[in-house]
Amino acid sequence: MAGHSKWANIQHRKGRQDEKRGKIWTRVIREIMVAARQGGGDLTANPRLRLAVDKAKAANMPADTIKRNIDKATGNLEGVHYEEIRYEGYGIGGAAILVDTMTDNKVRTVAAVRHAFSKQGGNMGAEGAVAFQFKHCGQILLAPGADEAKVMDIALEAGADDVITDDEGGIEVLTSPTDFEAVKNAIEAAGFQPEIAEVTMRAENTVALTGDDAAKMQKLLDMIEEIDDVQNVFHNAEINP
Structure with missing residues (x-):
């Protein structure tokens, strides 16, 4: 695909x-x-x-x-x-953001996340505001140059849901969270070394940001990332400085 x-x-x-x-x-x-x-x-x-x-x-x-x-x-x-808490919100240009935290003080954490959103031009949303725009899945990314046909055969045989090749030749293998380990192990056993391999929240659609909007979005993401209680930040922005 x-x-x-x-x-x-x-x-x-x-x-x-x-x-x-x-x-x-x-x-x-x-x-x-x-x-x-x-x-x-x-x-x-x-x-x-x-x-x-x-x-x-x-x-x-x-x-x-x-x-x-x-x-x-x-x-x-x-x-x-530690308690796991997810926050949702909007960034620049309406980009969707999920913030996963682990905290021993949720009052402190929500205040810090809300401050980051408001200071950098975003908005906190209610639970469910943007989560529907993401899919919980395994994601394995191979750099351009890997043998697409071989990767596809190995991945699908091991239980992958889809294999996507982008315009630059990068290969993205998508799995269910439960099949992620088996697919990753099969790909590595065949001699391929993924650039990124993780269970993630993958954006179903993206929002392209350039110039000032891209810079503002990156500032917002950076400020959220700097919060001690933040574990992961997922978003659907394609940032092109």
Whole structure:
């Protein structure tokens, strides 16, 4: 299946995330704790925890740090209780934004998120305001140059829902959240190295922003990202500075 060119925008997003590596450990630790608390500390029986531990290892987190936080979450050590809360809103040009947080103080968190939206020209919305514009799915992205036919055969055989090639040759593999691990493992076993592989909230449609609007939207996203309690920010803007 063909798709519009997303590669530059995807690389832009990845680059912005890479610039914020200082927050990676904090976010991964919270994800580990919530996943372990909800599904238990057994990696073989808890897919969400496996993904969180994979992220921790990719960020070079020591094994003892990973284990200590799993133990905290499962009651073996005293720890902080984090609550997951999602906020929704609108950015520049009506772009949709989802903000996933993990917090031990939701009054503090909602105030910080609301302040970021209002300061940078966005608007907080009610629950359900924009979530319908996103799909919860697994997303695996391969750089231009990968063998499209081979990737498609491997991905679909492993249970992928769709394989999309954009105008620049980048390949996007979409899966259900439950099939994500199996598809990712099959693609990697075949020798392909994804640029991005994650369970995400994927925008069904996008809003193109350029010039001043693109800059304003990036400021809004950056301010939200800087909030300590924010885990992930999803949006449907195609930012072209």
